[in-house]
Structure formats: C-alpha cells, structure tokens
Amino acid sequence: MIGAQRALAAANFAFTIGSGLYLTAGVLYFTEAVRLPAAQVGLGLGIAGVVSLAAGITVGHLADRLGARGVYLGTLLAQAAGDAAFLLATNFATFLVVVTVAASAKTAGFAARTPLIRHYGGQRPQEFRAFLRAVTNLGIAVAAPLAGWAVQVGTLPAYRSMVVGMVAASLAAAAILATVPPMRPVEGDGGKRWIALRDRPYLLLTALDGVMAVQFKVLTVAIPLWLVGFTAAPRWMISATMATATVIVVLFQVRASRGVDSPAAGGRAYRRAGLAFLLSCSLIPLAAGPPAAVAATVLIVAVMIHAIGQLWNSAGGFEVSFALAPVHATGQYLGVFGLGAGLADTFGPALVIWLCIGCGRPGWYVLGAILALAACTIPLAVRRSVTAR
Template sequence: MSRLLPERGPQRLLAASNLVYTVGSGLYLTAGVLYFTQGVRLPAGQVGAGLAIAGSVALAIGIGAGHLADRHGPRRVYAVTLAVQALATASFVLVHSFWPFVVTVCLATGAKAAGLAARSPLIRHFGGDRPQEFRAYLRAVTNVGISLGALAAGWVVQVGTLSAYQLMVVGNAIAFVVSAVILVGLPAVAPAPVADDGTRRVALRDWPYLALTAIDGVMAIQFKVLTVAIPLWLVTATTAPAWTVSGTMLISTIMVVLFQVRASRGIDSPVAGGRAYRRSGIAFLASCALIPLSRGIPGWAAAVLLLVAAVVHTVGELWHSAAGFEVSFALAPVHATGQYLGVFGLGAGLAEALGPGLLIALCISWGTPGWYVVGALFAVTGLLAPAAVRWARASERGGRVDDRPARSWRPTTRALRQRGAA
C-alpha cells in the first residue's frame, strides 16, 4: 500500500479529502439524473434545461473563485465551496418542482466549479515538480471513490423508490462535509504574488488559452455520456437490465484507476497534449457509433454492447483528461494559477451547461442519428486541438513571459512516477 499512497503530509490529506468527496459524487453521477426523472418525476426535458441553466451560472463562478484563491489563499476558499456544495446537495430532498430544482442545482453546480478552481493552486503547490502527474493521481483516486459510490447507486437504481434516492442525496451531502473537515490538517498556502506589472485578470486576455478552454469544454461533454445519455438511453430505448447503468460507470472508473497515471506520463508537453486531444476525439466517435446499436436487440446483448462502448469511451477519456492536465498547468503562470485554472474550468462549465440538454436532445429525443452527430462533434473538435496548442506556443514565444520557477526533482514526485497505474 505504501507504493499506492502519497507520502504522509499534504499530498495524502488532499488525496483522502478527494476520496471521500468522490464517494459521494459517485452516488450522484451514477443516479442523479434518475433521481430527478424517476424519483421526483420531473420530465427529462426540464431536467436537461435546469442542468443547462446551472452550468451557465457556474461558467463565471470558477474564474472568481480562482482569483479569490490566488489572492486570499486556496485552502480556506476550497473548504467554503465544499460547505456550500453540501448544503445545496442536501436541499435536493426538498425539490418537487422545476424552479426549486433549478435553484438548488445552480448552487450545487456553482460550488463545484468554484471548488475545482480553488483546489488547483493547492495541487500546484503540493504536487512536486510535475503537478500534472499528481493531478492524474488524484483523478485515479477520484475514480476509486466514484466506483464505490456507483456500487451503492446501483442498489438505489434497482430499488427505484423515492426514499432510496433521497438516502443517496443525504449520503452525498455528508461526504462533502467530511471532505471539508479533512482539509483542516492541510498547511495553509500563502496568497500568490501579484504579477510584476500589477495585472490581475490576465487569463481573460490570453486568447490562445481561451481557445484551448473552448476545445476542452466541447470535449468535456463526453463526461455526460456515461452519466446522462447512457442511463436515459438504457431505460428508454433498450431492454438491458438496470444494473448495466452501474456496470458502465464501474468499468470506466476501474480503467481510470489502473491507467490514468500511466496515460499521463507520455503526455509531457503541450504538443503531446494536442495530439492526445485528437486521439480522444476519434475514440469518442467510435463509442458513440456503438451505443445506438443496443436498441432492438436482446437485453443481454444490449448490456454487453453498452459495456464495450464504455471501454472504448474510457480510452478516449484517459487521453482527454491527460491532455487537459498538461495543457492547463503547463500554460498557466504561477502568479495566476487559480485564475488560469478557473478559466480553464469554463470548459467543464460549458459541458455542465450544454452537455445534458444537448445529449438529451440529440441522443434521446432524436435517437440513433443524434449519437452519430455527437461522435462527429467530438472527432472534429479533437482535430482542432493541435493547431490551438501551436498558437499558444507561438504566443508564449512572442512575448508572454513564462514565470514558472525551475524546481528540483522531489522524492514525492519520483514515488508518484513509480506508482504505476495506481
């Protein structure tokens, strides 16, 4: 186990907090949409619209939270976002109609976006020589937590009662509270220094970085394929057993646990990140071409086909995530890590805003042709990434100063490299 864990100290505390957080997230990611559609009985179209509104609200929150983390210290800001997310999530049990759903999901999604931005300076500060690899390790931990949550969510989906779904929501909120409590033992991180020229919101003027943010945002819609599109497709268009919802999530999370760190090793420059985006788009196209074939066939065959599609999809997810880690950190200056990573989080916000509604409209309402359109969208977007990376590199050479300090190779990072597919 010592090879699978970071050294005692900040890295282990961050990993533990992340694990608890994602156990709760695994519950919601696997069955959250079904809670609102099957438990609360909101129409799927209203759920998609509400999630789109929440994602739109979250778009600007990440930038502000990242800026606050840079200026006032990331640990405190991150802990506050976890507390808000816990309260908002617990409020889901009070939702019985559209507008209360919109309010609560906006609070929860906004707090999530803020937390991702506020956590980024912590990852960079405690992540060693290559925080990208520590971020990949945290994603492997994330998927351990999600897999545990998905197991419990499988029981919730199988039971299918409102009480079971509400128990899932309460468990999710408790996980957020415990995650925040763990952060008490984390050393405080001093606010980041202001740039020499006094500028503060430099990320919003970095057009190549914004272009990469947009590309990552479109690609990030892929996260909603497993958590929104496949569950709804399975219950409305196939005869596959209900446990297949958890099965697709589990197979994906296990693959990420085993291979995310390994996949990130080979993507060690922005140029390599651009190529990885391109490969991931092709994998998503292949997965989206397989999923509609599960309609009109026996339940066992549909389950097998959906599981195979989940494997192909996850290969693309590994490449996409590793590319995002490398590009977002490598092109962000130290004095504005939270701000830059908050801007890059607009990609995830874009996926939250557009992903559920887009996937429901194309893949569920339109059906089979919509899956092919979504796959083509991923493939074309991935093909644009290498050119965007070249633009960003040319912009750096043309005058933007790289103020990232050289750092010595630290034992914690070497141990992370040796950890393999942990």
C-alpha cells in the first residue's frame, strides 16, 4: 500500500511539472512562438475547457467499469500525445484541436485517478489526496522557473524545448504509474450510466464547489492585474504572491485536512474558507493608493489569508466529494464533481476581471460576499446530501 502511494505521488509530481510548464507559459507559447492572436488563443482555450468537461464524467465512468490504473495510464499517454502535437499547431484550427485533446486528457486523468486514490489511500484517502495537492504545488513551483527561462529567452527553440519537457513529464508519469498494481473494478451498480447525474444533492454540492473554485482565479488573474494597474507595488510582487501561496499549501495542506474527517466537518471547512476569502477580498483593494512598501505588505497579508482559505476549501472538497460518492462509482462521481471547478476555470477569469478590475473596489467586496455566501450554504447542502443517503 505504501509503495503504491509513493508511486502515485511520484507520478503526480512528474505530471505536475509538465502542467506547471503549461500553466506558466502555455499561453505565451501560442501567442509568441506560434504567433496566434491573443483573442483566438483565449477563444480556443475556452472551447477546449467546455469540451473537456464531458471527458471527466465519461472517463471516470470507464475507470469504474474497466479498472482505474489502465484508464489513467491511457489519459497520461493521451496527454503526452496532445502536448507533442503543440509543435504541429500553425493556425487556429490545429491549435483548437490540440488544446482540446490536451485539456480533455487532463480532465479525464483527474477523474480516472480518483478510484486509485480511494483504493490505495488507506483509511483516510482524503488525507492522501491532500498530500497529492501539496505535491502538485511543489511540482508547479519547480516548473515555474523552467518556464520562466523559456519566456526570458523568447526564441522558438526555447519554447519548443518547454513543450518537449511537458511531453517528457507525462511520459515519466506514465512509466511510474505502470509500477502501481492494477485494481479490479468495484462490484456494484456503478455500471449504470450517469447515476451521479441523477444525484441532485451531489449536483448541488458540485455547483456550490464551482462557485468556490472561482477563488483560484483571484491569485492567478485578479491580483496580478490589480497589482499592475492599480497599486504602486513593484511588479516582482506578482511572483512573490504566488510563491507565498504555494509555500503555504505545500507546508500545511495535509495538516489542514487532518481534522476534516466527516461530511459535516467538510461543510464547516468550506464555511471557514468562505469567511477567509471574504476577508482577503476586503483587504486587497486597500493596496490601491498607499506607497509601494505598504501596498506590498497589504497584498502579502491578503494572500496569506487567501491561502489559508484555500487550505480549508480544498480540505472540505476532498472530504465531501469522497465521502458522499459511492465506492463503486468513485470515478463517475468525482468526474461530475469536477464539473464545478471546470466551469470556474472556463468562466472564472472573465468574472473576476469584470468584478475586480472592471468594477474596481466594490467588485472585490461583491466577489468576497459571493464566495462567503456559497461557503455558508454548503453545510446545509451537505446535510441534505447525507440525509438523502
């Protein structure tokens, strides 16, 4: 069991290095190296994000029926192929195809992996999932400077070497995953299609988790734009804010998840997260106006509070999504649960830009209130889901 956990963690680390390369400089590869207009890149990524949502449910269902390791292995190989095809993208049509394949493989891989986490995660698979999230952030931290090198050099060979690194990361993850013993499909009625889509209380939790997932765009979209456009803080503070949040998650995610050991505890963790997001979203606009040192301090404090909220948000999501999913349909249920975060990935950037940048200070307060309201609703939705079972 411990050996399987280590292999899954190592595979996750390898894969996340590739994901980190893409998250840091993937858009710039298509705009700077392929020379596609930014508007086309944004449109293509949005379409790919929507299409990929269906992949999570479908592949999660296949993982339940056919065995999770083989299906997850297939998604990693598909990810490697999709990333390699980036080198062939020369126009919008080919770009749209390759990013859709890559995005679908990534979403499908998350769904296919969840039965493995549940099977090999021991008595508390939620804690193992929290550990994997810490590993994920560590992998992104390793990848960021590598991608930064490609961006700094700015040549086509440099960007292509980054893509080769993405492919190598997925292949390495697949090779490591192959050492994990296969698991048989769990007996039960999980063979029935789309039972998760008929579970209304679980769908409500999925929707609320999707609202909460918008908070991830605060760090990656809203704060960088706010810092550059509205504050006197130096631009290098963008990296400092991301590094601060990453370090907090790497160091404390597992610890934050240990006390979240029931659906009710998961609901309370969500509620604490929402209040933390409300506080951080109330502090961030205060960085506009003061001198650079004060603005930087305000942003760091706000990011630290936001990162603590992320710890509770993730801990609550790990517990609720696993505990309320039938064992025989883990992949399908977690594939459905991923719809919320997938929609947040697709529409969240536009929402936070409209609220926080377009509306200014009031928009930050509105965003914080939305997150807090959703978080305070989740314990009621959890209670309803538990009762329905």
